[in-house]
Amino acid sequence: MSMTPRERVLATIDHREPDRVPIVLGVSNATGIKMRTYREIKQLVGIVAEDRYLYDWPELGTADPDEATLQRLGTDVRGVWDLEPDWVLERNRAREPHSDYINSWGSGAKEITPGEWFPMVEPLKAATSIAEIEDYPWPDMHDPTRVAHVGERAARLALENQYAIMATPWLLFPLERAFAMQGMDTFLMNMAMYPDFAEALLWRIEELCKELMLHFLEELGDNVDIIKIGDDLGTQESLLMSPAMYRQMLKPVHADYIQFIKQHTRAQVMFHTDGDVFPLIDDFIEMGVDILNPIQTSAGKMSNLTELKQRFGDDIIFCGGMDTARVLPQGTPEEVRQETRRIIEALGQDGGLMIGAVHTVMNDVPAENVLAMVDAVEEFGHYPLEL
Amino acid sequence: MNGATLSSREDILARIHDCVLDGDPTGATEGTRAGLEADIEAMALVYESMVPALREVGRRFEAGEYFLPEMLMSANAMQACMDLVRPLLADSARKPIGTFVMGTVAGDIHDIGKNLCNAMLESTGFKVIDLGVNVPADAFVEAITAHEPDAVGMSAFLTTTMREIGRNIGAIEDAGLRDRVKILVGGALLDQAYADEVGADGYAPDANSAARLTKEVLGIDD
Numbered sequence: 250m251s252m253t254p255r256e257r258v259l260a261t262i263d264h265r266e267p268d269r270v271p272i273v274l275g276v277s278n279a280t281g282i283k284m285r286t287y288r289e290i291k292q293l294v295g296i297v298a299e300d301r302y303l304y305d306w307p308e309l310g311t312a313d314p315d316e317a318t319l320q321r322l323g324t325d326v327r328g329v330w331d332l333e334p335d336w337v338l339e340r341n342r343a344r345e346p347h348s349d350y351i352n353s354w355g356s357g358a359k360e361i362t363p364g365e366w367f368p369m370v371e372p373l374k375a376a377t378s379i380a381e382i383e384d385y386p387w388p389d390m391h392d393p394t395r396v397a398h399v400g401e402r403a404a405r406l407a408l409e410n411q412y413a414i415m416a417t418p419w420l421l422f423p424l425e426r427a428f429a430m431q432g433m434d435t436f437l438m439n440m441a442m443y444p445d446f447a448e449a450l451l452w453r454i455e456e457l458c459k460e461l462m463l464h465f466l467e468e469l470g471d472n473v474d475i476i477k478i479g480d481d482l483g484t485q486e487s488l489l490m491s492p493a494m495y496r497q498m499l500k501p502v503h504a505d506y507i508q509f510i511k512q513h514t515r516a517q518v519m520f521h522t523d524g525d526v527f528p529l530i531d532d533f534i535e536m537g538v539d540i541l542n543p544i545q546t547s548a549g550k551m552s553n554l555t556e557l558k559q560r561f562g563d564d565i566i567f568c569g570g571m572d573t574a575r576v577l578p579q580g581t582p583e584e585v586r587q588e589t590r591r592i593i594e595a596l597g598q599d600g601g602l603m604i605g606a607v608h609t610v611m612n613d614v615p616a617e618n619v620l621a622m623v624d625a626v627e628e629f630g631h632y633p634l635e636l
Numbered sequence: 637m638n639g640a641t642l643s644s645r646e647d648i649l650a651r652i653h654d655c656v657l658d659g660d661p662t663g664a665t666e667g668t669r670a671g672l673e674a675d676i677e678a679m680a681l682v683y684e685s686m687v688p689a690l691r692e693v694g695r696r697f698e699a700g701e702y703f704l705p706e707m708l709m710s711a712n713a714m715q716a717c718m719d720l721v722r723p724l725l726a727d728s729a730r731k732p733i734g735t736f737v738m739g740t741v742a743g744d745i746h747d748i749g750k751n752l753c754n755a756m757l758e759s760t761g762f763k764v765i766d767l768g769v770n771v772p773a774d775a776f777v778e779a780i781t782a783h784e785p786d787a788v789g790m791s792a793f794l795t796t797t798m799r800e801i802g803r804n805i806g807a808i809e810d811a812g813l814r815d816r817v818k819i820l821v822g823g824a825l826l827d828q829a830y831a832d833e834v835g836a837d838g839y840a841p842d843a844n845s846a847a848r849l850t851k852e853v854l855g856i857d858d
Contacts, residue, residue: 361770367745434708434748441659441705484704485824486841491703547825574825578795613796 254325258413258474258603262517262540262566266600270593270630272623273568273605275314276328277417277477278303279521279543280569282610282619287312289616294321304330304419305338308350308358308366311609323623325603327412329403329473331419331465335394353388354420356429373430377439379449387453390460399468407472415519417477418465421458422521423451423502424480430454440490440498451502459509466513473516475540478506483524485548492528504536511537519568523608525549527557534564543569543607544596554595566603567596571622573608582621589625594636604630645676649685652717656689659709661716668717678724682759686714690759694844704748707843711755718758732763733856734786737779737817739771741800746793749822752843753789760847773800773807780813786854787818789846790836795825802834818853822846 252260252268260267273280275287281303282290291298298315319327332338337353344350349370351357357370373385399416406414420426427436427450440447466476480503482489490499507518519540520533527550533541544567545551557567570592571577576584589604596602604626610619629635648671655663664686671681693710696702702710736757740750747769754764765783767775776788788808792798801821808814818837821830831839838853840846851857 361745362743365743369745434751437705438659438708438712441709487700488703490705494703494705574795611794611796613799 253411255411255413255474258325261600261603262475264563264566264600266632268632270597270626270632271325271413271603272323272626273326273415273542273603274322274324274610274619274623275312275319276324276326276415277330278309278311278419278609279477279479280605280609281311282314283310283612284312285612286610286614286616286619287314287318290322290619291315291318293616293620294318296321303328305332308341308360310364310366310612321623322619323627325413326415326475327406329399329406329414329416329469331395331399331461333395333419334389334392336392352420353392354426354429355386355388356426368429371430371432371435373450374432374435376431376450377443377446379446382446382449382453387457390457390464393464395461396464396468399465400470400472403469403472413474414469414472415475415477416465416469416473416516418461421462421478422480423454423458423506424482424499426454426458427451437489440494444498448498451499455502455506458506462506462510463513466510469514469516471515473514475519476510476514476516477519477521477542478510479519479521479542481521481523482529483522483526483545483548483551485524487525487549488528489524492532495529496532500532500536507537517566523548525551527551527553530557530561530565534561538565540566540568540603543605545607546570546592547572547574547607554592558596558598558601562596562599562601566601568603569605569607570596570602571604571606573606573611573614577606577610577618577622578613578615580618582617585618585621586625586628589622590629593626593629593634597630597634598636600632644674648674648676649680652681652685653689656686656710656713656717657692659706659713661713664713665716665720668720672720672724678721679730681717681721682725683761686717687759687761690714690756691844694756694842694847697842698844707752708748711752714755714759733761734763734850734854735765735783736762736787736789736850737765737767737776737783737785738789738791739767739776739779740769740791740793741797741804742770742772743800744792744794744797745769746791746823749793749824749843750789750791753791753822753840753846756843756847757789757850760851762847762850773804776804777807777811777813780808780811780817785817787820787837787850789820789822789850791821792823792826798823798825798830801826801836805835818850820846820850820853 257267301313355372358366517539520538525548652667
């Protein structure tokens with residue numbers, strides 16, 4: 250039985266076995282491919298196509314891959330995203346080369362080495378009072394140019410009815426935004442030292458996230474299958490903050506945000522959160538997360554795939570799993586093939602797995618390894634799985 | 637003898653200890669000022685209150701009782717106290733147990749782990765020279781020539797910047813300085829195998845073990 254890519258994804262998120270494990274690659278930043286590797290893939294497979302950047306944002310460095318490449322990669326989803334307002338995009342195109350990139354939030358990135366940008370412009374770095382939050386010139390989420398293209402693109406994808414539609418509005422992760430406004434170390438410290446301030450900042454950001462999300466969802470209408478949000482909560486060995494602090498300060502924000510999304514769409518919620526988040530997966534399920542991304546198998550207890558599948562597999566879909574710490578950048582194509590097989594066997598039984606890289610496929614990943622991964626899904630990912 | 641009575645001396649040291657442990661910079665610096673006014677030696681303030689507190693912070697982190705926010709708060713409180721006593725330590729008879737040059741490699745700006753390592757190393761008795769982030773190979777070489785450290789620490793957070801560690805070690809070898817320093821590495825994606833591969837002398841997964849490892853590779857006894 251052969252399925253369309255969309256049917257494949259919908260069966261998977263319905264906890265049914267599709268014809269093969271769906272692939273999620275190239276369609277948002279966290280599931281995306283950086284530009285140099287994208288160019289190498291095109292060259293390797295002989296595709297000639299224009300280089301385009303996700304979110305029209307060269308400094309992010311993530312490709313918006315052309316259709317032929319997406320098809321060669323076998324990716325079963327297509328992306329829809331918002332844009333920064335026109336005036337921000339124009340201001341940044343017109344700015345001095347190599348000068349700081351500033352977005353509509355007033356936060357931004359500096360160029361550390363040519364072509365490598367890091368989020369280091371933190372406009373609320375020194376803030377510790379609620380008055381400073383109230384006085385800050387927050388972005389206008391009602392600017393129509395943020396979402397003007399969304400409805401048309403989603404409607405076209407829906408009309409074609411070939412691919413699952415995954416929508417990822419940018420910059421709508423509350424903790425990530427707080428880090429961007431204050432710096433990660435500063436905000437983490439403020440969560441402990443000035444919890445009232447930290448909570449107020451998170452709720453203010455979430456309010457803005459909801460404002461834009463509502464416009465975004467209105468543009469999408471029914472033409473969306475997955476909404477991707479998230480916040481990185483894990484480290485290589487543990488959590489960024491204690492489970493108690495998460496449940497006290499951040500979980501209510503996430504829960505409210507997810508509830509809001511579910512009130513306005515029937516799409517599934519994919520929650521992206523890096524690192525070893527094993528102790529919080531029950532919380533994610535309780536909040537209404539349908540799909541967990543990226544299953545960072547190199548981090549702590551997330552390496553225990555058998556336990557992940559047994560404990561949570563009935564309640565949540567896994568998306569990701571392919572190691573970007575070692576296997577994809579440093580492994581041989583054969584190692585990539587074997588790792589793909591291992592992930593499919595451990596997480597793919599009875600459906601419930603969408604495979605993809607744990608992180609953006611960085612510029613140090615050989616194009617051969619990206620192809621080895623997707624070819625291995627074709628080789629080992631057909632149901633019924635041969636275990 | 638100093639002017640403080642035994643009980644108030646103990647009270648002051650305990651207060652600084654508890655405030656560093658709780659990440660309270662105001663209380664910790666008040667305690668430090670009170671200690672200095674009561675003529676408690678700077679060395680005692682550091683080694684009998686702050687250092688044991690930070691050691692306990694490290695233990696709690698390793699035990700999963702403390703997470704990054706608590707650890708950052710404690711390191712912050714400790715640094716606020718160190719700013720008060722550092723000028724006085726220079727006059728003290730006790731020399732640092734070693735000099736450590738630290739930096740995040742070129743192309744990388746992640747510094748939370750590096751800064752926590754600095755706090756732990758300083759509290760262990762090392763003089764720490766922090767080169768900051770995005771540090772090119774020649775800056776590590778220059779710092780080794782200028783400061784003659786016992787050890788050099790390099791931090792990298794990304795798969796794309798990890799390779800800089802190998803390049804830096806190559807540059808240190810080319811400059812003929814490799815046998816003068818121990819090189820220690822750390823960062824989220826690194827491990828012992830990687831440290832061995834690039835020819836480093838050690839790898840530490842977190843700040844507490846970094847301080848322990850440095851003493852170990854330099855042969856410094858507790």
